[in-house]
Each structure stands twice: as C-alpha cells, then as structure tokens.
Amino acid sequence: MKNLNAPVKTILISRIDAIGDVVLTLPMAGWIKQNVPDARVLFLGRTYTAPVVACCKYVDQFLNWDDIKDLPVAEQVRFFKNQQISSIIHVFPNKQIAQVTRQASIKQRIGTRNRWFHWFTVNALVNLSRRHSPYHESQLNFALLRPLGLKTIPTLPEVTAYLDFSRITPLSDKWQEFLKNDQPCIILHPKSKGSAREWDLAHFSQLARQLHGLGWQVFISGSTAEGELLQDWLRENQNFITNVTGKFSLSEFISFMKACTGLVGASTGPLHLAASVGIHALGLYPPIKPMHPGRWAPIGPRAEYLVVPKDCSDCRKTPGSCVCIQQITVAEVVSQVQQWRPE
Template structure:
C-alpha cells in the first residue's frame, strides 16, 4: 500500500519544438518512471505534438503550451501552481516558460548554462553542449537529470527501451479499407518541411516503382502543404503508389504507420515516430555534423539508417541540397527493404 504521507514527486518535462525532437525526449519519461519511485511525469508541448505524447504510456499528463500562453500572466502562473510541480526540466529553453516556473515557485528548476535567461530563472544549471557532443540527441537530454541524482547517461539500447509507444488509437475503418492484407505495406515520406537534407523525388520515384514491382503496397505520405508541392510528381508515380498526403490527421497517421511494415524518410518527425512504434524505420541521412545519424538516428527495435561513409563538409556550404545523401543508391535501399519481409 502506498504511503500517503510521502508526497508525490511531480516532474515536468518542457519541450515545445518539433515532433522528432519530442520523440527523442520521451525516453526521459520512461527513465524517470524507472528511477524515481512513484514519480508523476508531465510533458509540456505544443498542440501538434500532443498526439505523439499521447502514445507514450510513461507520460501521466500532457500540458498544452499553446493554450497556456494565451492566458493572462496571472492565470499562467496559477496554472503552473495548480500542477504542484516539484521539478521542471527545460529541455527546450524558453524564456517565458522559465520565468513562469520561477514565479510559480517550482522548487527545482533545471536548465542549461548556455541560455543567459536561465541564470536568472533556474536554480540548477547544467553544463551541456549539444553541437559538439559525441552523444545522440536523446542521450544528451539525460544530462539534464543530474540534479535529480540521475548521474549516468544511458546507452542507446537503454534509451530505446524507455521509448514506449503502446498507447496508439485504433485505425479508423475508412483507412483500414485501403490496406491490402495480401501485401506488405510501406510508406515513403519524401519531404522534410525544410528541416533536413532530402534524398530527392527522382530517387523516391524509382524506389516506389521497384517496390511496387516486388509486390509491396506503396504509400506516399506528407502534409497538405507538401501535397501541393508534390502534385505533379504524384501524378507521375500514380501507377505505383497510393497517395495519402494531407489526408490523415496526426493520430490517424500514427495508427496508419502502426499498420504498415515500415517507413522510409530522411531525419524527420514521421521517421522517429515510426521507429518508436516498433515498425521498420529506415532513415536516409547526410554525413554532415550535426545532422548525421550519430546525433539523429531513429530509435526503435527495427530502426536503421543509411549514410555515405565520408565527411560531407563541402555540402555544409550549400543549405539547399546535399550531393552526398543523393549518392545513396536506390538498389541499396531496396536491398534493406527486402530484408523486412
């Protein structure tokens, strides 16, 4: 029986940026559940990441920053007070959130030394340099747990074991109907919303045709905006693919991924979600630091990546393209996929 006299330790993880970053932060929740007995773990994020956090069984409650930031300041402070937060971990530094946590009287406020406003808003400063670190992005986040007494940065297999995406909604029937049960299913996600270097539509088109000929049901995914960008290309590859770009909500897309064999993309949010879901997830990466897979590889029991074995320093000067990622051969990708069947 739980001792009612022992206060529950409520820990808030604050990360209000992109989906991929959030996925690689969620293992912290699992690690906290393992090492802080009885801890209640909250996650502060944005509306568009809420469906991703909802998949993680280690997060007890999601707090939506998009809602909180619209409140008057007095109500924002009271909102933080109402959560009875023992510790806040500023994984993604934000001046306004840091100030609110201090004004709300959160006892333990953890942040990096790198942001000047943390010197006035947090009371546990952690030395952490992401850009030049040899650690994976997910491992770097664990350095912020040192003030909680968790000094060891886990190995990547240990981090992966803490990423539990078991709370996935059932796929709506209308999407189940387009799945062919007699074929393996694969999703190709060719765009990256400008967040990374891309393999190129020519390569993805050739890959789609080859996989279709080998008996795969091939889906092309992307946002509504990306659908408009891909419109003419989608017409070219229409004989080999099913276009789902812009047609599913994020919860539906997560459930759809779960129903497929695998997904191929660059280092984007869908790649990291697919890896966390436990399906095959193949990331195509440039050998440019800090974009390389040593920092951003997908984490999952069936996650993998391809990257050219060279230093891509020349491509760093060209923000729009990377010759090296485009030198990954379609045949090499097909060879990896053949092992999934």
C-alpha cells in the first residue's frame, strides 16, 4: 500500500549546454519516472533549451540557470533549498553549480569523479570517462543513474524508449500555410554553427534539386546568422527550396518539424530534435572518433545516419573540414530519403 506520508523524492538533472546534448540527456528523466516511485523530476538548463525540455513528458519543472547564475550566492543557495531537492545529477559538470548545490545541503549529489571540484562538492562519485568509451553519449549519461539504483547501462533501443516528446505545441495556422499538403516535406539543415563536420553546400544543392524533381517540398532551415551566411547559395537554389532560416522561434521550429516527413543534417541540435519528435532524421557523419555516430547518432524511432565505413583520423586537426564526410554521395542520401515517402 502506498505511503501517503512518504516525502516526494525530487531529483534535479543539471545540463546547461547545447540543444543536442540536452536531447540526449532527457531519456534519464524517463528512467527516473519509471524506476523511482513518485519521483518529481526537475531539469536545470539554459534559456535557449527551455523549449526543448518543455516537450518532454517526464520533466515536471524547468529551472533556468540564466535566471540564477548572477544572483548573490546566498540567494542561489536559498533558491535551491526552496526546491526541496533530494538528489542532483551533474550531467554537465559546472563548478559554480556544484558549489552552490553543496551549500544548499542537497542530500545526494551525483557527479563524475574525473572533475577535481566534484571531490569537494559531490558525495556520490561515479567512475565515468567519456573520451574513449564505446558507449553512445545517451548511454554514458545513464551511468550517472547508478547511485539511484541503475544496475546495467541500457541498450540504445532501451534508452530511446525512455525518450518521450509528446508535449509539442500544434503548428499554428501561420506556419501551416507553408506546407503543401499534396507533397511530402523535408527539411535540409546544412550548417551546424561549427559544432560538427559538414557536408558541402554543393552536395546540399544537388540534393535539394533532385528531391524537388522527385516531388518533395524542400525547406532550408538555420538561424538568422546562418541565413545571412547562405544568402548567395539560397538565391542560387530559390527555385527548388523554401527558405525558412531565421523565421521560427525554437518552439515553432519543433512544431514545424513535427509536421514534416523528415530532416537531413549534420550532427547538430536540429538533427537530434527531429529524431526526438519522431520524424525521419538522417545524420551525415564523419568516421572520426569521438565525432562518429557510435557516440553521437540521433536517437528516435526513425533515426538514421550515413557514414563512410572506415576508421579515420586524418581530418582531426582541421576544424570544420573532413574529406570522408564528402564521400557520402547525393545518390545515397536520395535513396534513403525516398524510402520515407508516405504510401
């Protein structure tokens, strides 16, 4: 029989970095909800990732580090005490957060032992090395759940099953008008803000033209800055594409993704978002460790990737450049995408 007087276990997941990293962390919330009875799950992130976390069924509340980090230390401590947190998981190690949550007397503070400041701020140290691990990034995150009772690292399909992006706002009429209902819609996301090795724009141009000729409605997405960077390329391909760079808020972009058939892009936030919302997501990857798909492939029910089947480090010291990723052919991508067509 359920003990109605038992205190609620409030668990805070702390990950204050980029969108893709946050997406690959959110399955942890699903595991907690399913394995820690009556747990309340909080997520500490940044302003720009709040719309991502809002989509996750298993997160009860988002805490914005941007609203907390510049407060006086005493107010930061008071803030975390007021949340009545029983456990914090430092997925992304941050010295300031580690120190203030220790001062807030959070009972269980979980973190990796290979950050020196954790030895003074964390009381549940986990032996975790990401650099040379054979595990996927999302699986590595699960290692930090061992102090909460995790016995073995789940397989990638098991991790994916813990990801639930069912809180997506329906696409507004304003953006619905972009979609032609008689055509399958695909998003091409050619840039990555320097976070990944990128397929050449010449390849994306051929891909857009071929898919347009095959009856696809082709959208090009990206930030406002990326749209400005691509303006000549966008103009050259304007007869084959619909340019939506800089047009959406992140929340709107997620809703728009959900209404499309799929997305093709490098290993960057939009690829991981597309996979998480359940549409087809095709990642184009270099075979360089640890950038390869074994570590950073998208996860989701329709997630896919292409990579040249070789072990290569030739381009490791040339940021943004990779010969091997250019060996992925347009024909390969077209063949993969054509399998997505609704019947």
